[in-house]
Amino acid sequence: MQELKILYLxxxxxxxxxxxxxxxxxxxxxxKRGINAIIxxxxxxxESPDFCSxxxxxxxxxxxxxxxxxxxxxxxxxENIQEAINNGIFFLLICGAYQLFGKYYxxxxxxxxxxxxxxxYYTEAINDRKKRCIGNIVIDVTLDNIxxxxxxxxxxxGQTFNITNPFGQVIVGNGNKFGDTEEGFFLENVIATxxxxxxxxxxxxxxxxxxxxxxxxxxxxxxxxxxxxxxxxNLCRKQLIDKFCSSNK
Amino acid sequence: MKNFLIILIMKILNFILKILGKKGGNFLxxxxxxxxxxxxxYFKISCPVIAVxxxxxxxxxxxxxxxxxxxxxxxxxxxxxxxxxETGILSTLLKNCSLTGxxxxxxxxxxxxxxYIPILFKDLRLDTLVILNFFRDQxxxxxxxxxxxxxxxxxxxxxxxxxxxxxxxxxxSRLAKxxxxxxxxxxxxxxxxxxxxxxxxxxxxxxFCPFCNSKLDYDYYQYSHIGKFKxxxxxxxxxxxxxxxxxxNLENKSFEVDGINYxxxxxxxxxxxxxxxxxxxxxxxxxxxxxIQKALEKFQLNNGRMEELIIKDCKTIINLAKNPTGSxxxxxxxxxxxxxxxxxxxxxxxxxxGKDVSWIWxxxxxxxxxxxxxxxxxxxxxxxxxxxxxxGYDDNKxxxxxxxxxxxxxxxxxxxKKYVIANYTALQPTRKEILSLK
Numbered sequence: 001m002q003e004l005k006i007l008y009l010x011x012x013x014x015x016x017x018x019x020x021x022x023x024x025x026x027x028x029x030x031x032k033r034g035i036n037a038i039i040x041x042x043x044x045x046x047e048s049p050d051f052c053s054x055x056x057x058x059x060x061x062x063x064x065x066x067x068x069x070x071x072x073x074x075x076x077x078x079e080n081i082q083e084a085i086n087n088g089i090f091f092l093l094i095c096g097a098y099q100l101f102g103k104y105y106x107x108x109x110x111x112x113x114x115x116x117x118x119x120x121y122y123t124e125a126i127n128d129r130k131k132r133c134i135g136n137i138v139i140d141v142t143l144d145n146i147x148x149x150x151x152x153x154x155x156x157x158g159q160t161f162n163i164t165n166p167f168g169q170v171i172v173g174n175g176n177k178f179g180d181t182e183e184g185f186f187l188e189n190v191i192a193t194x195x196x197x198x199x200x201x202x203x204x205x206x207x208x209x210x211x212x213x214x215x216x217x218x219x220x221x222x223x224x225x226x227x228x229x230x231x232x233x234n235l236c237r238k239q240l241i242d243k244f245c246s247s248n249k
Numbered sequence: 250m251k252n253f254l255i256i257l258i259m260k261i262l263n264f265i266l267k268i269l270g271k272k273g274g275n276f277l278x279x280x281x282x283x284x285x286x287x288x289x290x291y292f293k294i295s296c297p298v299i300a301v302x303x304x305x306x307x308x309x310x311x312x313x314x315x316x317x318x319x320x321x322x323x324x325x326x327x328x329x330x331x332x333x334x335e336t337g338i339l340s341t342l343l344k345n346c347s348l349t350g351x352x353x354x355x356x357x358x359x360x361x362x363x364x365y366i367p368i369l370f371k372d373l374r375l376d377t378l379v380i381l382n383f384f385r386d387q388x389x390x391x392x393x394x395x396x397x398x399x400x401x402x403x404x405x406x407x408x409x410x411x412x413x414x415x416x417x418x419x420x421x422s423r424l425a426k427x428x429x430x431x432x433x434x435x436x437x438x439x440x441x442x443x444x445x446x447x448x449x450x451x452x453x454x455x456x457f458c459p460f461c462n463s464k465l466d467y468d469y470y471q472y473s474h475i476g477k478f479k480x481x482x483x484x485x486x487x488x489x490x491x492x493x494x495x496x497x498n499l500e501n502k503s504f505e506v507d508g509i510n511y512x513x514x515x516x517x518x519x520x521x522x523x524x525x526x527x528x529x530x531x532x533x534x535x536x537x538x539x540x541i542q543k544a545l546e547k548f549q550l551n552n553g554r555m556e557e558l559i560i561k562d563c564k565t566i567i568n569l570a571k572n573p574t575g576s577x578x579x580x581x582x583x584x585x586x587x588x589x590x591x592x593x594x595x596x597x598x599x600x601x602x603g604k605d606v607s608w609i610w611x612x613x614x615x616x617x618x619x620x621x622x623x624x625x626x627x628x629x630x631x632x633x634x635x636x637x638x639x640x641g642y643d644d645n646k647x648x649x650x651x652x653x654x655x656x657x658x659x660x661x662x663x664x665x666k667k668y669v670i671a672n673y674t675a676l677q678p679t680r681k682e683i684l685s686l687k
Contacts, residue, residue, distance in 0.1 A: 012456060013456065015452065015611075016385070016388065016393070017388065017605070017607045017608075018607035018608055018609065018610030018611050019607075019610075020610060020611075021607070021610030021636070021639070024610070024639050024640070025639055028638075028639045028641075044464070045464065063393045063394075063395055064393065064395075066456070066457065069457070069462060134389050134605075135389075135604065136604060153389070153604070153605045153606075153607055155388060155389055155605065196605070196607045197607050198607055198610055201610070201632070201635055201636070201639070202632070202635070229644070231644075232631050232634045232635045232638060232644065232647075232649065233631075233635060235631050235649070236631030236632060236634075236635060239631060239651070
């Protein structure tokens with residue numbers, strides 16, 4: 001029986017916007033295909049994990065105050081995380097976690113929360129506390145040379161700069177900054193994005209893209225994933241793309 | 250003179266609205282407030298003013314307090330229809346005052362939106378404030394819970410009135426320390442109940458000590474993050490309790506406070522917290538326990554808050570759930586009921602609901618007990634269907650309908666017991682659709 005090992009970072013802290021749903025969707029789509037999903041979690045106070053022993057690392061978004069507490073903890077693992085990324089282990093980073101992997105986060109008061117500095121982008125909050133990028137968002141993404149739409153919800157005050165490879169092109173919504181054309185950050189084995197929803201719940205193609213990458217890397221062979229019954233997902237996508245894209249014209 | 254004129258005009262408008270058969274909601278208050286935002290100063294109020302705030306349970310608790318006072322023969326003015334922002338409360342005052350702004354009542358009892366406490370009570374006297382709980386709620390509209398709590402904390406720094414606080418919510422009981430001079434702090438609590446758990450079952454907020462940032466230790470969780478907690482570092486959490494509910498019995502819908510048994514029409518742990526708050530408040534005003542006992546047994550709400558109906562011979566229980574905790578409480582009640590049943594979940598994403606529906610992933614749909622079928626509806630019927638399917642519930646037994654009329658017809662195509670959960674803007678249309686089958 002095939003298996004995937006997933007490390008879920010700070011599930012008790014980075015869980016503000018239902019991001020845990022991403023883990024549930026991964027588990028669901030793995031188990032439906034008879035693939036064992038091993039999900040370990042790590043949070044403050046737990047024994048140090050070895051990031052290199054996993055196939056997929058996931059982290060979500062949290063409340064500002066709690067996020068600054070965990071930034072200090074995460075930085076202890078910087079070298080191990082860098083090594084895992086170099087080894088091609090897949091990282092899915094949402095919202096707060098996306099920001100934490102950059103150079104720094106400058107908050108509303110101008111205080112700097114240092115990031116892991118794994119990537120060169122950085123994030124700065126807008127001075128006006130009330131101004132946030134909030135709303136439904138649809139982006140165009142290319143996965144394995146196939147263009148598809150990714151649907152989600154963004155809610156962030158931070159504006160992320162210096163992105164070299166965006167995850168997608170914004171059709172509806174803001175993206176990395178207010179009124180941006182680009183959303184998120186994308187490498188062969190990294191997706192960092194502001195999209196909640198949870199992200200994977202409405203984007204089965206994206207979920208399968210991640211699963212396929214992880215399995216191919218782990219078992220070093222071409223993998224063709226067995227198709228699943230996505231009736232609800234397809235109905236949902238059609239309804240929401242129509243609704244969001246038409247309301248923005 | 251200006252205020253006199255405002256009140257006069259609002260009274261005339263109210264009279265016209267009445268003839269037209271309209272309730273008016275916030276309308277009068279909004280007009281008057283836009284005209285003079287200091288109008289609250291004009292009212293002459295000599296009776297106690299009581300306010301209830303929380304994320305969940307405001308309407309239930311507010312209406313129960315008002316009902317108990319009324320049963321005790323007191324004259325009560327209250328916003329029982331749930332218009333809980335400053336304009337809604339102003340509407341209530343305008344309808345019930347004399348032209349000189351005099352309010353003739355024994356008690357004013359208001360439910361107040363969490364965000365509006367500092368605004369409303371800037372110019373209006375407050376004698377007793379009840380705070381039940383803080384949960385995540387429409388994050389895209391309200392922002393994070395913490396910023397809301399900080400606003401109330403700021404207001405409480407100069408407040409010296411009675412403060413009735415849920416001792417088992419770390420984000421509520423912390424507010425006792427906002428003003429160290431205030432000696433009128435009354436904590437309420439509920440003893441560990443049958444379905445309390447060692448680990449948290451549903452999304453919650455109380456993870457870190459608000460005073461020293463240490464991770465809080467919990468002896469047990471009643472629901473969400475409500476439970477017996479303590480900070481291992483600074484010992485926060487050791488409160489001396491004013492009223493505690495003991496011997497909670499959900500089958501009999503009963504509990505005890507100070508050795509007196511109370512029966513109610515509601516069977517959830519969450520309502521027992523609300524009623525313990527109610528008992529705490531009315532005891533501060535010397536209402537006889539006999540009267541409380543009798544009134545609580547009679548008290549009910551017919552507005553889709555744990556409302557029980559018989560529709561086409563099927564027992565139907567409707568409950569509002571506008572956030573994860575509200576939904577989890579409804580599912581707790583469903584799972585604590587051994588009968589076979591079907592669930593209808595109606596989820597809208599209108600402005601008043603919050604456009605972000607990702608909160609449904611914080612609802613615990615694991616281990617649904619004896620649920621034979623689930624119908625979903627609302628503008629996000631498919632989202633909730635995907636959510637339920639992913640939790641492991643058989644997708645062949647899930648029936649999504651964007652159209653509410655079709656969903657309700659589908660629900661009543663069988664004759665088992667029905668549980669209906671609807672979010673904010675979905676509740677009344679759903680209720681109406683269901684009642685039309687009666």
